[in-house]
Every structure is written in structure tokens, then in C-alpha cells.
Amino acid sequence: MIIPGDPQPRLSRAAAGRLSLYLRRLELLERNGTVQVSSLALGDALCIPDTQVRKDLAAMGNRLGHPGVGYDVPELITAIRSRMGIDREWRAALVGVGNLARALLRYDGFSSRGFRVVCLFDSDPAKVGKTVEGLSIHSLAQTKPVIRSMNAELGIIAVPGSSAQMVADVLIDAGVKGILNFAPGLIRVPLGVNVVNVDLTIQLEQLAFMVHVGD
Amino acid sequence: MIIPGDPQPRLSRAAAGRLSLYLRRLELLERNGTVQVSSLALGDALCIPDTQVRKDLAAMGNRLGHPGVGYDVPELITAIRSRMGIDREWRAALVGVGNLARALLRYDGFSSRGFRVVCLFDSDPAKVGKTVEGLSIHSLAQTKPVIRSMNAELGIIAVPGSSAQMVADVLIDAGVKGILNFAPGLIRVPLGVNVVNVDLTIQLEQLAFMVHVGD
Numbered sequence: 001m002i003i004p005g006d007p008q009p010r011l012s013r014a015a016a017g018r019l020s021l022y023l024r025r026l027e028l029l030e031r032n033g034t035v036q037v038s039s040l041a042l043g044d045a046l047c048i049p050d051t052q053v054r055k056d057l058a059a060m061g062n063r064l065g066h067p068g069v070g071y072d073v074p075e076l077i078t079a080i081r082s083r084m085g086i087d088r089e090w091r092a093a094l095v096g097v098g099n100l101a102r103a104l105l106r107y108d109g110f111s112s113r114g115f116r117v118v119c120l121f122d123s124d125p126a127k128v129g130k131t132v133e134g135l136s137i138h139s140l141a142q143t144k145p146v147i148r149s150m151n152a153e154l155g156i157i158a159v160p161g162s163s164a165q166m167v168a169d170v171l172i173d174a175g176v177k178g179i180l181n182f183a184p185g186l187i188r189v190p191l192g193v194n195v196v197n198v199d200l201t202i203q204l205e206q207l208a209f210m211v212h213v214g215d
Numbered sequence: 216m217i218i219p220g221d222p223q224p225r226l227s228r229a230a231a232g233r234l235s236l237y238l239r240r241l242e243l244l245e246r247n248g249t250v251q252v253s254s255l256a257l258g259d260a261l262c263i264p265d266t267q268v269r270k271d272l273a274a275m276g277n278r279l280g281h282p283g284v285g286y287d288v289p290e291l292i293t294a295i296r297s298r299m300g301i302d303r304e305w306r307a308a309l310v311g312v313g314n315l316a317r318a319l320l321r322y323d324g325f326s327s328r329g330f331r332v333v334c335l336f337d338s339d340p341a342k343v344g345k346t347v348e349g350l351s352i353h354s355l356a357q358t359k360p361v362i363r364s365m366n367a368e369l370g371i372i373a374v375p376g377s378s379a380q381m382v383a384d385v386l387i388d389a390g391v392k393g394i395l396n397f398a399p400g401l402i403r404v405p406l407g408v409n410v411v412n413v414d415l416t417i418q419l420e421q422l423a424f425m426v427h428v429g430d
Contacts, residue, residue, distance in 0.1 A: 011424075013421065013424075017421060020421065021417070085428070099315075100314075102314040113419075178422045186239075198418055201235075203411050208300055209299045211392045212299065
């Protein structure tokens with residue numbers, strides 16, 4: 001049962017990461033017609049101890065568990081989406097229209113969860129004006145007016161590392177509050193702007209390291 | 216100075232992640248002709264405190280710092296690559312030849328760091344036999360003989376979530392020891408096989424959460 005006005009303790013990034021994993025699992029259960037789930041079953045599928053599951057869900061500040069029954073799947077999905085701020089549409093601008101961008105635009109997981117790419121930008125004059133997945137490609141000079149008119153709050157950087165910082169500066173100047181950065185290397189942003197880096201080389205290096213040490 | 220035979224304390228995954236970041240930064244410095252770097256300068260560019268930098272580099276078990284001078288950039292690059300097990304070629308099999316796979320195959324960051332995709336697989340008969348970036352696409356039935364003959368140790372899963380577990384099982388059966396999984400949802404693997412999940416939806420959800428709470 002979700003009680004509006006319950007205190008909401010601050011959520012750590014690690015806890016938010018686990019909530020994403022629970023959500024993914026719960027959505028699968030819902031598609032399969034499951035309406036109740038125990039903390040043990042939910043954690044087991046994710047290799048997370050049930051004590052941690054109960055702690056995470058209790059920390060959401062809602063009385064979600066039903067003793068002897070478990071959690072109501074649709075109720076828990078709604079609660080997690082609300083807690084994470086993903087119970088609404090998030091509009092994103094994407095810069096750099098290459099293969100990665102095309103893969104992201106066709107990735108069902110984004111749109112089905114309310115993430116909508118609403119405008120595309122590229123520095124290549126040969127691409128500007130073309131249409132990809134129903135969106136026309138604008139020049140970088142157009143970021144500010146286009147991003148503002150489309151109300152894009154997030155930016156996705158899919159350009160080479162050498163131009164990532166410049167693109168980030170342009171996106172921030174246009175008003176985006178969060179950046180998903182696929183370019184290698186870190187980008188610097190002012191306070192109040194958030195960045196999640198997806199450096200694929202680092203992920204592959206981590207994997208090699210784990211295999212190397214037999215982790 | 217790297218002294219062979221120095222004890223190598225166990226490295227945590229978090230520390231290995233930071234080593235990847237140092238390496239990325241050091242490679243940039245080297246390209247720019249910088250030969251010495253202080254822990255302060257190295258950490259500052261990555262928003263990591265210099266005390267943490269010195270601790271991480273000391274924990275590699277090598278006497279790498281030179282008092283009053285800092286670290287020798289090429290020496291440190293060599294030491295980190297050796298410590299992480301990425302001072303050699305890693306051969307990978309890639310399953311699911313869509314836009315994401317094409318983006319990965321064209322991603323310079325992989326090959327320049329010794330990660331080489333050596334074989335491609337797809338379940339779509341229309342794709343089997345075709346060539347992408349110089350590699351021919353094999354059917355899933357061919358995974359075992361092809362992966363073994365190509366000595367691929369790593370597998371990259373770029374298929375929809377619904378077939379990810381099946382593909383993982385096939386790759387593991389063929390002998391891969393590490394999997395980079397781009398499919399949404401978790402996959403189960405036996406002990407001795409490592410997985411790094413790159414769930415783009417989770418990354419975007421985390422970003423939305425950070426913007427939502429004003430982190």
C-alpha cells in the first residue's frame with residue numbers, strides 16, 4: 001500500500017541501481033502474469049540477498065510488503081518508478097548520428113520506459129537535414145533553439161572522444177541537466193548537471209581483468 | 216621502476232575501474248608528449264583525490280612514484296596494462312549483428328587496446344554468410360567449432376533480451392570465459408565465467424534519477 005506523504009529517505013546511487021534491477025525483473029514477472037513475488041524470489045533471480053531486497057524496498061518509505069504474501073508486482077513497479085522519477089516522459093537530445101546512435105534509436109528499452117529521443121544533431125554537413133527514425137538531423141549551431149523548443153532535459157553524446165567536451169558544453173549551454181556520455185574519457189560539467197559515462201573500453205577492460213585474475 | 220617479483224596485492228573491482236581511468240588519462244598525456252605526471256595532476260583531471268591516486272598506484276606493488284618528480288607516463292602505462300592483464304591481445308566472439316554490433320566493430324577504442332572481435336554469429340539465416348567489417352557471419356550452430364578454432368576467450372552479446380540467456384549458454388559451452396552483455400536483464404553463468412552487463416536502460420534510468428533528485 002502506498003501512502004502519500006510517507007517520508008522518503010535519501011536513496012544512494014547503489015540503491016537506485018538495485019531498484020533498476022528489481023524493476024527490470026518485476027516487469028518480466030508482470031509480462032508473465034505473476035502478481036505476487038517474495039523478496040527471496042526477487043533477490044534470487046538477481047543474485048541479491050533477500051535481506052538486501054527487503055531493506056531496499058523498505059527504504060523507499062512505503063509499506064509495500066504484505067507479510068506471508070510478499071509484494072504485489074504491479075504496485076511495486078509503480079512505487080519504484082515513482083521513487084526513481086521515471087514515472088514520466090524524459091526527453092533527450094542525441095548528438096552524433098553514427099551506428100551507435102542508430103542502435104540507440106532502435107532500442108525498444110528506451111521508449112518503452114519513457115525515454116524519448118526528440119532531436120538529433122551532427123557536425124557533419126552531409127548528415128544535416130537527413131532523417132533517421134523519423135527525426136531530422138540538425139547542425140550543432142541549432143542545439144540551443146531546437147533543444148529548448150523540444151524541451152529536452154537529457155543529452156546523449158555519441159561522438160568521438162576528441163569532440164565530447166565541446167558537445168557537452170554546447171548541450172549544457174542549451175539547458176540539458178543530465179548527460180549520457182558514450183565517448184571515451186571523462187567530461188567536465190558544472191554543478192547541477194549530472195553525467196553517466198558509458199565507456200565501453202573500460203567495461204571490456206574490466207571484463208578482461210576479471211578473466212585475467214580469475215575473479 | 217618496475218621490479219619483477221614484487222608482491223601483487225589483490226585488486227578490487229573498484230580499484231581496477233580507477234586504473235582504467237588513469238590509463239585513459241595517461242594515454243592522452245602520452246599522445247600530447249607529456250612524460251611526467253604528479254598524482255595531483257592525474258587525479259585532478261579525473262576528479263579523484265591525489266591520496267587515492269597514490270594509494271591505488273602503490274597497491275600495484277611496484278615502486279612507480281619518483282619523489283619530487285612524479286610518475287613516468289610510459290612506465291606507468293606499461294605497469295597498469297600489465298597489472299590489469301591487458302598487455303596482450305584478447306580475442307572476442309560477437310553474437311547478434313545489428314546496429315550495435317556494427318558500432319562496436321567500428322569502435323577504434325577496442326582494437327587500439329588489443330580487443331579484437333575475431334568472429335560473428337547471428338540467428339538470422341538472411342545474415343549468415345554475409346561479411347561485415349571483413350568478418351563473415353556464422354550461424355549459432357557453428358559457435359563451438361568457430362570459437363575454438365579462433366581462440367576467442369571473450370563473448371559479446373548484442374541480441375534482444377529474450378535470447379540473451381540462450382546465447383550465453385552457447386558461448387559458455389564453446390569455452391568463452393568472459394561475457395560483455397548488452398542485452399537487457401541479467402544472465403546466469405557458472406562459476407569461473409565472468410559477466411559485465413552494459414544495460415543501457417539502467418544507465419539512462421540512473422541519469423534520470425540523478426537529475427530527478429538533483430544529485
